[in-house]
Amino acid sequence: MASCRGQRSTVGPECVSRLFKSVVNMVKSKRFVVARHFDGLPKESDFQLVEEETPDLKDGEILVASIFSSVDPYMRTLSRRLSEGVTMVGECCARVAESKSSDFPVGTVIVHQYGWRTHAVLDTENQDPPRKAPADYPKDLPLSLLLGAVGIPGLTAYFGLLKCLEAKEGETVFVNAAAGATGSIVGQIARIKGCKAVGSAGSDAKVAWLKELGFDAAFNYKTVSSLDAALKEAAPNGIDCYFDNVGGDFTTTVLNHMNLYGRVAIVGGISTYNDKDPSSKGAFPYKAIQGKQLTLIGFVVSRWLDQWPQGKAQMMQWIKEGKIKYREHVTEGFENMPKAFIGMLVGENIGKAIVKL
């Protein structure tokens, strides 16, 4: 708390002004650290909330206040590399609150990857400066989409389907975790491109939403009697493009349903993320891969970083035209970040899981 040294009972105008200034400038910032490494599914007690004051800005620096924070599956895998006590990894959409950079005036909306925090002091002159929201970002679109359909999940769907899988008109595209942030966009782009879109998701409500989005077929993988039978029914002519978000045994089964020369994008393996050794699950079906002459491609969306502006422009256009619809699963309050993260890992979200600060 600020104090006026040398003043006891009487407080003059100059001191009041100084006191006011120091209180106004003092920004309390919160962040979550990983208190202990996750053992299986993370628990709320694995995180610790730390409160601190933000430092004064140096030239070239900005203070940003988060508006929305993202909770994503990759945070579970990346957390394995964090030491205990380190800020949890993550992405935020934030607004510049104070600035010592003419390129980032107060009010500028940016996206940064400096973890789970309410505020951050960022150096705009380093090699990885914060990314500004596109200059033509539509005023009527929520800024949270910068973490969803116009952010990493949307771009993953866009580049994964069109650059990696090269999905063509008339082909059958299968995506799992289809009612999530990425999967829901994959199916809709597939439809835009004239493909047959097939998806699986973990609840009947999710499946109903996929049908509203225009998926040709969708099923609840948790209630079908067998994944094999469900795939036979949903994709009777086989699968040409498999957008794999789930991995493990699920993928072993899907690979047996691929058509000759089918393409498989290994995008994520959420069914294994909480395992001690995520790579050990699921047999590798050599016979199907060799016999059907499949192409398996792993990718990380940053591979197309130089083309992100075009990808975002296309996503914004499709959203404006009503061709891509989105849904968000919003949790209110920074303090609820761990809860939102765990909820997303167990499938509570329909669409993009977001935390509103």
Ligand SMILES: NC(=O)c1ccc[n+]([C@@H]2O[C@H](COP(=O)([O-])OP(=O)(O)OC[C@H]3O[C@@H](n4cnc5c(N)ncnc54)[C@H](OP(=O)(O)O)[C@@H]3O)[C@@H](O)[C@H]2O)c1
């Ligand atoms: N390669 C890249 O650059 C890149 C970029 C972004 C995302 N990804 C990957 O894409 C996948 C989806 O990410 P997202 O951000 O869009 O998350 P999301 O799909 O919005 O949320 C995760 C979903 O995964 C599903 N899930 C959880 N455990 C599962 C299990 N054991 N089996 C099947 N499904 C399970 C849940 O839905 P259900 O109710 O349907 O189970 C949950 O809602 C993840 O694997 C992620 O790592 C990769």
